[in-house]
Each structure stands twice: as C-alpha cells, then as structure tokens.
Amino acid sequence: MAALATITCIADAVDGDNVQAADVRRCEAMPRTTGTKVERDEVRHALTRLGATPAAVAVELQRRFGLRPREAYRQAHGWTQDAVAAQLNASSAGSAAYTGARISDYERWPVGGRRPTFPALVALATAYGTTPTALVDLDDLAAMPEAERSLLLRSASTASTETPYSPPLAISGEHGRTIRWNVGDLLDETELIIAVTERTAEFGAWAESSNVGPMTIDDVAATTRRIAIDYLTQSPVPIYARTGLLADRVFRLLQTGHQHPDQTRELYIWAGYLCTLLAWMAGDLGHQAAAESQARTGWMCAEMVGDDTLRAWVLSTMSKVHLWDQRYEDAAAVAARGLAKAPNGTVGVMLACQEADAWAEIGAAEPALEALRRAEDARQRAGSDAVGGLLACGEIRHHNYAGAVLLRIGQPVEAIWHADQALTRAVGDPSAAYGTLAQVRIWAASAHVAANSLDGAVEVLNPVLELPTEQRLDTVARRLREVDRLISSKPTLRASPDARGLQAAIREFCAGSVSRQLPA
Structure with a gap:
C-alpha cells in the first residue's frame, strides 16, 4: 500500500509533463536517517520471521530509516551492491557490464551518482521481484527527463504490482511484436x-x-x-x-x-x-x-x-574473441578448425589469416608463415560471399593481416610492402573499412618506430588519430597502445619531445575510445 501511495503522490504532483515545485515540496519525504547496518538487519530479520515479503520489508525500511527506494529494496533482500551487480550480469548472458560502484551510483542519484535509465530500472526491478515504479521516489521523478518520466508513469497504470515487470522491448504491430529501440534514450x-x-x-x-x-x-x-x-x-x-x-x-x-x-x-x-x-x-x-x-x-x-560456411564464420568470430582474450593457441586452433570445414567464399582466407595472426602473437614464425601460405591458397580458390562487407576478407583485409604477421615475426620490409598495397587499394574505394585501414596504419607506424623513424610513424598515424570518437573501436585502441609501449621501449626515442607528443596523442585517443566511455 505504501508503494501505491508513493505513486499516487507522484502522479498528483505531475501536471502534464511538468513537475510543479510547490507539489514537490508538499510531497517531500520525511528527513532521512538511515540508521546502522545492525538496526536495518534487525528489522529485515524480524519481518522475514513474521512472513513478510521483500517488498514489505523495503516499505518498512523506507518508512523507518528514510532509505531511498532502490537501496531499500536491495537491503530488503540482504544483498550487497556487488551481489546485485553479479546477479544482473548473470541474467545478461555474461556481458559483465554492471559493478557494485555502478549500483551505488544508481542508488545515490539524483543527489550525485548517475541516473538509472528505464532499462536499468527494469533490470533492477526484475532482480528484486518488483516493478520499476517501486524503485523511484519524487526526487527521482522530478529529476528525470520528461520522456522517461512519462514512460515510467504510464507503466505504473498498466503493470500489476503482484507480477514481476518485463522489459517493454517491443510494441505490438499488425504482424506481431517488433522491437523499437531508440539509441538516444x-x-x-x-x-x-x-x-x-x-x-x-x-x-x-x-x-x-x-x-x-x-x-x-x-x-x-x-x-x-x-x-x-x-x-x-x-x-x-x-x-x-x-x-x-x-x-x-x-x-x-x-x-x-x-x-x-x-x-x-x-x-x-x-x-x-x-x-x-x-x-x-x-x-x-x-x-x-x-x-x-x-x-x-x-x-x-x-x-x-x-551449413559449413556459416560454421566457419562463427568460428572466425570465436577466434577473434580468443585472440583478444590472449588465448593465442586456442585462437589458432579454432581458426584451423573453421578452415577444415572447406567453406565457400573468402572466410577461408580470413581463417588462415587469423591462424597466422595468433601464431605470430607468440612468436611462432614457421606456423605463422605456413598459415599465410594457406591464406594465399584460399584466396586463389575463393568465390563470392553470402553476406559480404564485414563478413568478407577482401584484398585490403588480407594485406592487413599478412603485413601485421610479417612485422611481428621480424620481416619489416615485406610488412611495409603489404601496407603500401593495402593503402593504395583503399584510395578511391568508399567501401574500404576505416577499422581495417586504421590497423594497417598502426602496424605500419610500428615498423617506422622500430626503425627509429618517428616522422614516418607520425605521418602514417595522423589519419587514425583524427578518427571521430564514435569510430574509435576497442580493437583500434588496443593496437595503438602497442605503438605507445614500443616508443617507450626505444631509448633513442623516449627523450624526444616529438615522441612524447605522439604518445600523448595516442593516450588521448585511447581515453576517448568507445570502450573507455563505458562503465567499468
């Protein structure tokens, strides 16, 4: 009943899409004295012994100690913030996006912290067995964007308080449910x-x-x-x-x-x-x-x-995951397994290149060179791809892998030849992938740094460092950090102001990459 009264109070304070200041003051909660952990645990244990639900415990914690609703529901379950984060990550297929610090930020907002979006409130409500509206109070509603507040209040009028809430990821249409995501929200x-x-x-x-x-x-x-x-x-x-x-x-x-x-x-x-x-x-x-x-x-x-060709593309993706997890032998084995499927199209070129890339990462030169030979053989036999684009290994992508592998195993002259070939073919090609070209330029810069040619490195890296923030992929940022480390390892460059300037530009790029803008 207290949760319903809260929503009624909030609804009364809403005039159209605007929250009126006078009504906010009239509905302000009692002064908040959160009590000690021992006191809160005593209340939770006492109510639980009497058969109270977590929702009833949360209401009492809010009434007695003035807890904010999201904190009250968490403590009603007796969970730490890290435990809540772990549960949300487990229900998100292992995406590992939430942390205890992030849950703390959600609980403190709008007085500090960060705003929990509607999807975040839905995820928390599902974990706590309640509805999103039970996890907000008047302070939250007053500080929310108008569109999100309206969505939340509409959900309060339609959702049953007895049934766990399901994320409204779809809108009914003539032919059934179709997801409508607005990335801006x-x-x-x-x-x-x-x-x-x-x-x-x-x-x-x-x-x-x-x-x-x-x-x-x-x-x-x-x-x-x-x-x-x-x-x-x-x-x-x-x-x-x-x-x-x-x-x-x-x-x-x-x-x-x-x-x-x-x-x-x-x-x-x-x-x-x-x-x-x-x-x-x-x-x-x-x-x-x-x-x-x-x-x-x-x-x-x-x-x-x-479908063996689809199997091969999936294995190519898994090889990439293993490579970035630094499981290099697993990456090579998965790529070889995909190539053994004798797939159609250019995925055979991709898989052989990925196998070579994995071996080169651990300095296994002969297996890497043998895999590059298999990539060249696959290129001669390759037909058209079912999908193309990202799921294709054209000449530029092939040169990117080959050059990077040759550079790692100590053949910089041959590597630079592949870089020149890739960049030449990209001229006038509007479909050339910016991510692939960025990687070509990064390992070409590494070759220049290895030869103590800082000017060459700066020239080849400038187009990469000018990429807009939304195109600064995690894969590109990781490779750039390798150039930064290589410069630091060269005594002849380390003291150069120009080298330090290039390192500062690299670090600024990586700090603004897509992955670094996400919560830990």
Whole structure:
C-alpha cells in the first residue's frame, strides 16, 4: 500500500509533463536517517520471521530509516551492491557490464551518482521481484527527463504490482511484436549491448518456427548484406542497433509458427549470420563476453541447418574473441578448425589469416608463415560471399593481416610492402573499412618506430588519430597502445619531445575510445 501511495503522490504532483515545485515540496519525504547496518538487519530479520515479503520489508525500511527506494529494496533482500551487480550480469548472458560502484551510483542519484535509465530500472526491478515504479521516489521523478518520466508513469497504470515487470522491448504491430529501440534514450552503449545480448541468448534456447513468404526472406537477406557493408564505414553503435532489430525480427518469425522446411533453413542461416555480425560488432565495442554469447547462438543456428560456411564464420568470430582474450593457441586452433570445414567464399582466407595472426602473437614464425601460405591458397580458390562487407576478407583485409604477421615475426620490409598495397587499394574505394585501414596504419607506424623513424610513424598515424570518437573501436585502441609501449621501449626515442607528443596523442585517443566511455 505504501508503494501505491508513493505513486499516487507522484502522479498528483505531475501536471502534464511538468513537475510543479510547490507539489514537490508538499510531497517531500520525511528527513532521512538511515540508521546502522545492525538496526536495518534487525528489522529485515524480524519481518522475514513474521512472513513478510521483500517488498514489505523495503516499505518498512523506507518508512523507518528514510532509505531511498532502490537501496531499500536491495537491503530488503540482504544483498550487497556487488551481489546485485553479479546477479544482473548473470541474467545478461555474461556481458559483465554492471559493478557494485555502478549500483551505488544508481542508488545515490539524483543527489550525485548517475541516473538509472528505464532499462536499468527494469533490470533492477526484475532482480528484486518488483516493478520499476517501486524503485523511484519524487526526487527521482522530478529529476528525470520528461520522456522517461512519462514512460515510467504510464507503466505504473498498466503493470500489476503482484507480477514481476518485463522489459517493454517491443510494441505490438499488425504482424506481431517488433522491437523499437531508440539509441538516444539509452544511457550508454553498455545498456544497448545488454539488451541485444539478452535477446540473442533467449533465442538460443528456442527452436520453434513460423510462416513466412519468399519476399520476407529476400528482404532479410538484402538488409543483412546492407548492414554488413554499412558497418565498414559508419559509426558502430547505430549499426549494432539495426542488426539487433533485424535479428529480433528473424527470431520472432522462427518462434511464431511453421513454414516449409526450405524456408525454415534459410531463416536459421540468416539468424546465424546476424548473430555472427552482432558478435563481431560487440567485440569491436569491447564486450568480449557478449560476443562469445552471441557467437554461441550463431553456432546453434549453423548446427540446425548443417551449413559449413556459416560454421566457419562463427568460428572466425570465436577466434577473434580468443585472440583478444590472449588465448593465442586456442585462437589458432579454432581458426584451423573453421578452415577444415572447406567453406565457400573468402572466410577461408580470413581463417588462415587469423591462424597466422595468433601464431605470430607468440612468436611462432614457421606456423605463422605456413598459415599465410594457406591464406594465399584460399584466396586463389575463393568465390563470392553470402553476406559480404564485414563478413568478407577482401584484398585490403588480407594485406592487413599478412603485413601485421610479417612485422611481428621480424620481416619489416615485406610488412611495409603489404601496407603500401593495402593503402593504395583503399584510395578511391568508399567501401574500404576505416577499422581495417586504421590497423594497417598502426602496424605500419610500428615498423617506422622500430626503425627509429618517428616522422614516418607520425605521418602514417595522423589519419587514425583524427578518427571521430564514435569510430574509435576497442580493437583500434588496443593496437595503438602497442605503438605507445614500443616508443617507450626505444631509448633513442623516449627523450624526444616529438615522441612524447605522439604518445600523448595516442593516450588521448585511447581515453576517448568507445570502450573507455563505458562503465567499468
């Protein structure tokens, strides 16, 4: 009843979309004296022994000690902030986006801390077994953006206080539920990663089917290909959102009926490719656990239809995850496993390059060179790709991998040749991937630094350092840090003002990368 009274008070204080100051003062809560932990635990234990629910305990903690609602619900369960973060991460398919410090920030807002967005309130409400409206008070509502406050109050009038709240990720339409995400309403990329990862993980356990027409499949195929191409040149987060929307559409087609077996097979193939795209993008945004979860769902789709080329692309994604986790031998083994599938298209080139890259990371020159030879053989046999764009290994991407591998194993002259080839082919090619070209320039700069040619390094790196913030991928930032460390290791450069200036520019770039803007 106290929670309902709180919402009534809040609703009375809302005039249209504006919270009136006089009404805020009239509905202000009693002075807050939070008591000691022992006192709060005594109240919780006493009420629990009497059979009270956590919601009733939370109401009493708010009444007796003046706790804010989010803190009251957490303490009603007897959980620490770290425990809540762990539970949210577990329910987000291992995305590992929440921390105890972040939960603390949510509880302190709007007096300090950071605002919990509607998706964050939904996640907390699900964990606590309540509704989002129970986790806010008048101070929260007064400080919220108008659109989010309106959404929250509308949910209060429709959601049952007896039923755990489900995230309103979809809006009913003529053909069923379709997700409508507005990236601008999300606090940061992490909230988006969590939402998409939860959706793909949910689908991974589902194997039903639905009716579709041939035009639907054609549209899914065409849109998937366009997304894969657009990702090479556009900012990653909006493209990730588009991919998540299309993936959800395909998931729901598979979950809501039956169709002819050949149509089912095609839907699973495109669902698998979409999950593979999501996994690759999540890795670029610095979310390796999310990438691994999405790749597992992509593998399930490939297994459902027995498609070796899709299997190979999923394994390519997994090899990338292992590489960035510094599991180099696993990365090489997974890439070799994918190449053994004898897949169609250029994924064979990609897998052989990834195997070479993994061996080069640990200084295994001969296996790396042998893998590069396999990549060249695969290039000679490669046909067209089903998706293309991000899921293709064209000449520029091939030169990028080959040059980076040769540089690591001590062949800088050959490496620079590959850099020149890649950058020459990129001239006048509007579809050339900015991320790939950035990596070419980074390892070319490393070659110049190794030769004590600072001017050459600065010249080749300038276009990378000028990338806009939204295109500063985690993969690019990681490679730039290697250049920074290499400069520090060179006594002849370390004392140079120009070298220190380049290091400062690199560190400023990395501090503003996509991954560094996300909460720890």
